[in-house]
Amino acid sequence: MVLVSSTPDASLYVPRFNAMDAGGVRPFVDAVATAQLVTVGEDGIPDATFLPVLWDGDRLVGHLARANPHWRRIVDGSPALAIVTGPDAYVSPSWYATKREHGKVVPTWNYSVVHLRGRITVHDDATWVRGLVTRLTDRHESARDEPWAVTDAPADYVEKNLRPIVGVEVVVESVEAKAKLSQNRSDADRAGVATGLVADGRDADGLVAP
Template identity: 85%
Template sequence: MSTTPSAASLYVPRFNVMDPDEVRPFVGAVATAQLVTVGEDGVPDATFLPVLWEGDRLVGHLARANGHWRRIVDGSPALAIVTGPDTYVSPSWYASKADHGKVVPTWNYSVVHLRGRIAVHDDASWVRDLVTRLTERHEQPRPEPWAVTDAPADYVDKNLRPIVGVELLVSSVEAKAKLSQNRSDEDRAGVATGLAADGREPDGLVAP
């Protein structure tokens, strides 16, 4: 899998590069993405969907009633955007404000862009396997995990018919973590304190 950015790449300043070892766990923890494709008519579509990143494939499903999947051209380029928590950062939180006042507001966030070729899977067996894996992924930590096989087979079949699978063969990955890394330790500590005072958990919103 190449990580070489395409012509329309994610803007990532050198101090905002996400640690490569953190990219896949980040996508796995978020577990959702905005899938963006462009149909033959040149009109873009975007759908929020649950996803699994397995090897070099990002898989998920859309509602059959969502016309997006019908406008996908198999093998065409697609973009999946995975976003983590984000927050406004007040300049009043910076320790350096008291020193020189040369501070401005900003926004902290983390995001991963996965690009590749997209395929639609309107196949009951493929979709069942996907839904089973998605369910196992999210139920596994529970004391008494629910399984697809816990429901009557005909009921599961009925609920699988209204969804369609999609598969992105990932060819490039770009990841950005804008978490005040370019600020001093004192300024980052001020951001963490400010977030906590606003009722926000600083973890994942400001660099340690």
């Protein structure tokens, strides 16, 4: 797998100071645990679906509702893009310390995003889908005092609820990761952004570079 952060031909615009630390990319995707899956049908029309995901090795896996026509339009082996987004927030220029010094400031937006690209395969197979749902459940239940497991429900009920979903798997070929968190501002400006976010009722953690 190739990790791409700021190459000139990358599809995600990543200035050097906004490149996410390579070691933080997988933890970021794991923490968000959802993505917008984007593919293009044979007719050239793009489709996008929000879905829960797991990134294991070089595979990003998830599932769609069977009633969603998106999966039927996917051509196995065709390119796919999964967009994983973190918290985002408007940044007012009034929060910058430098506003009081020279007034040469403008609004912006802080955010973090990861783009995973690769080839996609549809898995309309009950065994594969059950394995995925089990892994997703274990991932999100493991920290609970009394975690729920797929096996807690009656087997026939589980089978009934597996039929309305279809699995998808993207073999990840490239990763582009961006964290635009005021890294290009001074310490005083970043502190001002953090204070402003809190005053707006936002948690500044993850929205401003330390």
